[in-house]
Amino acid sequence: MVVSSAAEAITYPAVGAELDIEGVSHAFDIDGAVLPVLDNVSLTIAPGEFVALLGPSGCGKSTLLRLVAGLEKPRTGTLREDEVRIAGPHPSRVVVFQDPTLFPWRSVWDNVALGLEAQGILKAQRHRVDDVIELVGLSSFRNAYPHQLSGGMAQRVALARALVNDPKILVLDEPLGKLDSLTRIAMQSELVALWQRKGFTTLLVTHDVEEALVLANRVIVLSDRPARIKADIAVARPYPRHRGDPYLADLRKQILGLLGLEATW
Amino acid sequence: MSTYSVSDASAAAAPRAAVTLSNLSGSYGVGLAASLAWLAFGLSCLYWPDVGDWSRTGSLGIGAIVIAAFILFGTFSADYLGGAGGALRKRAPWLLAFGAFVTLWELATAKFAWLPLPFFPPPQAILEVYTDDLPKLLDSVFASIKLQLGGYIIGATIGFLTGVSIGWSQKVGYWVHPVLRFIGPLPATAWLPIAFFTFPSSWSASTFLIALATGFPVTVLTWSGVASVSNAYYDVARTLGAKPSFLVLKVAIPAALPHVFVGLFMGLGSSFAVLVVAEMIGVKAGLGWYLQWAQGWAAYANMYAALIVMSLLCSGAITLLFRTRDRLLVWQKGVVKW
Numbered sequence: 292m293v294v295s296s297a298a299e300a301i302t303y304p305a306v307g308a309e310l311d312i313e314g315v316s317h318a319f320d321i322d323g324a325v326l327p328v329l330d331n332v333s334l335t336i337a338p339g340e341f342v343a344l345l346g347p348s349g350c351g352k353s354t355l356l357r358l359v360a361g362l363e364k365p366r367t368g369t370l371r372e373d374e375v376r377i378a379g380p381h382p383s384r385v386v387v388f389q390d391p392t393l394f395p396w397r398s399v400w401d402n403v404a405l406g407l408e409a410q411g412i413l414k415a416q417r418h419r420v421d422d423v424i425e426l427v428g429l430s431s432f433r434n435a436y437p438h439q440l441s442g443g444m445a446q447r448v449a450l451a452r453a454l455v456n457d458p459k460i461l462v463l464d465e466p467l468g469k470l471d472s473l474t475r476i477a478m479q480s481e482l483v484a485l486w487q488r489k490g491f492t493t494l495l496v497t498h499d500v501e502e503a504l505v506l507a508n509r510v511i512v513l514s515d516r517p518a519r520i521k522a523d524i525a526v527a528r529p530y531p532r533h534r535g536d537p538y539l540a541d542l543r544k545q546i547l548g549l550l551g552l553e554a555t556w
Numbered sequence: 557m558s559t560y561s562v563s564d565a566s567a568a569a570a571p572r573a574a575v576t577l578s579n580l581s582g583s584y585g586v587g588l589a590a591s592l593a594w595l596a597f598g599l600s601c602l603y604w605p606d607v608g609d610w611s612r613t614g615s616l617g618i619g620a621i622v623i624a625a626f627i628l629f630g631t632f633s634a635d636y637l638g639g640a641g642g643a644l645r646k647r648a649p650w651l652l653a654f655g656a657f658v659t660l661w662e663l664a665t666a667k668f669a670w671l672p673l674p675f676f677p678p679p680q681a682i683l684e685v686y687t688d689d690l691p692k693l694l695d696s697v698f699a700s701i702k703l704q705l706g707g708y709i710i711g712a713t714i715g716f717l718t719g720v721s722i723g724w725s726q727k728v729g730y731w732v733h734p735v736l737r738f739i740g741p742l743p744a745t746a747w748l749p750i751a752f753f754t755f756p757s758s759w760s761a762s763t764f765l766i767a768l769a770t771g772f773p774v775t776v777l778t779w780s781g782v783a784s785v786s787n788a789y790y791d792v793a794r795t796l797g798a799k800p801s802f803l804v805l806k807v808a809i810p811a812a813l814p815h816v817f818v819g820l821f822m823g824l825g826s827s828f829a830v831l832v833v834a835e836m837i838g839v840k841a842g843l844g845w846y847l848q849w850a851q852g853w854a855a856y857a858n859m860y861a862a863l864i865v866m867s868l869l870c871s872g873a874i875t876l877l878f879r880t881r882d883r884l885l886v887w888q889k890g891v892v893k894w
Binding site: 360384386390392395399408409438456 | 724761788789791792793794795796797798802806807810811813883886887888
């Protein structure tokens with residue numbers, strides 16, 4: 292195990308952590324009724340890997356992300372980050388949500404600084420905030436307030452706010468879902484570039500099959516609620532990928548079939 | 557080419573000339589009228605004899621004529637006076653209306669007594685209060701400010717802390733919420749009789765009542781502000797490594813601040829009411845007491861004079877609160893301008 296993870300670390304020259312999801316089931320109590328959302332999900336993600344979770348709407352993908360983030364505890368099963376059990380939120384696993392959820396009372400700079408401030412290390416490491424704002428290309432907006440930003444810019448700030456913590460696992464909950472299609476394509480390339488540069492492990496939830504195929508090393512297809520793993524598909528294609536690549540088109544057809552949508556092909 | 561440019565130039569010049577002309581007659585006209593209104597006020601003071609015995613009629617008339625001269629000078633040199641000139645131009649209609657009002661007031665009271673006399677004193681009688689009774693009036697102003705400020709700060713602080721605690725902790729909410737529901741809606745003035753014999757001094761009793769009147773709206777609004785903070789903010793902060801203290805101080809409270817300011821504003825309004833009543837009934841100082849005292853002596857000019865001061869103070873306090881809010885909440889769009 293140790294040997295293989297070391298081998299992986301060489302494959303991805305990375306700071307990423309290994310993520311182990313083992314026999315995880317989860318359910319919600321809604322008005323006295325138990326609503327199962329995850330059914331015995333097991334998944335191992337290698338350090339530095341980019342994994343996309345695809346599944347029908349409401350199948351429990353986002354719940355799985357909340358468990359990975361440590362915002363909730365699973366009813367059964369365990370989640371581990373680098374062999375250490377996940378018991379609560381930690382800045383090594385940062386989530387970027389579908390809504391940027393920037394704090395409207397903080398400027399761009401202060402929003403990005405949030406993590407370092409919460410951990411009490413901002414004073415010594417202010418340059419990290421500047422660097423990451425530079426990285427997402429928003430240096431001239433560092434003093435702007437969230438209401439002055441466009442949707443794409445706000446989501447970039449949210450990304451910077453996550454990245455400033457140098458996360459080992461970046462958890463993305465449909466982060467591009469609400470952007471217009473052009474901004475979305477541009478942000479997909481930026482995301483791949485950031486991931487390749489930083490080497491964090493990435494877990495992405497998306498509705499968009501094409502997005503999953505353009506971004507991820509591996510695509511996990513989930514079933515209807517309660518979610519089970521239906522397929523685990525490797526996307527063995529170098530970056531940058533092309534949307535018209537026949538190999539990806541083939542995979543897309545196969546995945547749409549798994550999701551019960553082959554008629555749309 | 558040349559014909560085009562000529563016609564273009566004349567077409568462009570014509571409306572511009574019209575604009576400057578209308579500007580001229582507009583701004584200068586109103587300024588001139590305002591100056592005339594104040595001149596009329598001054599002359600009306602000086603021309604007719606007073607129907608009563610007031611000592612400041614002459615100086616008021618001269619003062620009004622000086623103001624008229626200032627307005628006249630300011631109107632025609634507004635372009636060279638920078639910001640002050642612009643401000644004068646903007647307020648010229650108000651100066652005109654106010655000048656006309658005081659002229660009418662002067663005529664209706666001091667000169668022809670169209671309004672019944674001791675109840676409607678003329679402007680010079682009020683001026684006389686400001687010049688001759690100034691020390692007493694100032695003492696009252698300071699006493700009121702001291703009482704109001706003390707009670708308001710205590711009430712706002714306690715209300716804010718209580719609101720945050722109820723909004724944050726269910727346990728605190730369980731115990732405090734029923735008490736709040738029972739005591740809060742009671743008008744603070746209803747406590748007056750009890751407060752005045754349970755507290756050691758009328759000053760401490762009044763402070764308590766003002767604090768109570770302030771505290772209730774501040775508590776409720778702070779509480780609702782904290783309770784309505786979106787869970788998404790807490791999720792974000794928690795994944796970034798925030799501890800509970802960070803969640804309260806850096807997430808819940810800033811997010812609740814717009815609500816808190818509504819509570820502070822409402823508390824200010826209800827505490828003014830309590831202040832005046834407390835001063836009229838128990839405390840032997842302050843503007844409320846001054847009003848009461850003036851009424852006892854049928855000194856109606858003093859009452860109007862005190863009312864004007866009180867209005868300026870209350871309005872000033874609200875302006876101060878709104879300025880503070882605008883500074884703290886610059887991140888909000890479209891806040892109400894006071």
